[in-house]
Amino acid sequence: MDETRLRRELREAARAHRPDHARILARVERGMAAPAPAGRRTRSPRPSAGRRRVVVLAVTAAVAGVVGIGGLAVTTRDDRPAGPATTLPAPGPTARATGTVDPGSNRWWAQSDLAVTTGSPLAGLTVELRIARTPGVASTGHWRTRPAEDFTVTVTAEPRALVYRWTLKPGRPVPPGSHTFAGQYNHAEGVRDASADTYDIVLTGTDGGRTTLRGGFGPRGN
Structure with a gap:
């Protein structure tokens, strides 16, 4: 072969x-442990x-x-x-929001109410209410059902909207339930069209999960 x-x-x-x-x-x-045979001659190998x-x-x-x-x-x-x-992101908190024009509004003044309902505790919350700059719109105040010291509040007059923003301070939890945020403002006499008013809400759960809610106030106005 x-x-x-x-x-x-x-x-x-x-x-x-x-x-x-x-x-x-x-x-x-076994081979390593066995002793080598005595008296055995070693022959040179043939080519x-x-x-x-x-x-x-x-x-x-x-x-x-x-x-x-x-x-x-x-x-x-x-x-x-x-x-x-x-690592997948944690699911955001279960929540819903409803924007309405308060029935106590009148022909010169209005209040926009934003009801936020949460199903679990929150570690973070930012609520932004945007009132479209229709004729005569000017801020007259704001309030919320949560403690005032729990939030940082700003009111900004942008070219197209009057913006109310509530930001929850660190370490101030929000319990489950219904919470209301309201912006108050004057406007030109008559029925004001609220269809361009909007809200934007970001909720952060205690596990870091986030939920974003966006919506409007419909055509109703005062």
Whole structure:
């Protein structure tokens, strides 16, 4: 049998071989522990035997490489470190909002009420009420049902809207329930169109989840 064919057949046998690692290890340990036979002479290998030994050693190394690679693949698959965890955002608080023009409004003055109902405690809350700049609109005040010291309040006259903004201060929780925020303003005499008035609310739960509510006040006006 020529050397090339011998290599091919040994390589195929190595691929198909499934070694018993426990038995191999036991045999190696027994061989290492056994004493060398006394009085045995060592003969120099013949050239042809040396060539065959090189072939066998090469194939043995190839087999060991296949076994080693296989073991490494298993170890890598079983012991590989976990990839970076994907953290999903927490669900936002359950809430709803309703914007209405207060029935106590009149032909020169109005109050826009924004009722915010929450189903769980809040750690953060920002309420923005935008009153469109119709003729004569000017702020006359504001209020809310939550304690005044819990919020930072600003009123800003922008080119297109009068903006009321309530921002909950850090460390001031809001309990579940219904909470009202109101903006008061004068306007030109007559029935004021409130269809362009809007609100924007951002609620943050105690677990960091956020909910955003947006809406308007409809066509009703005073």
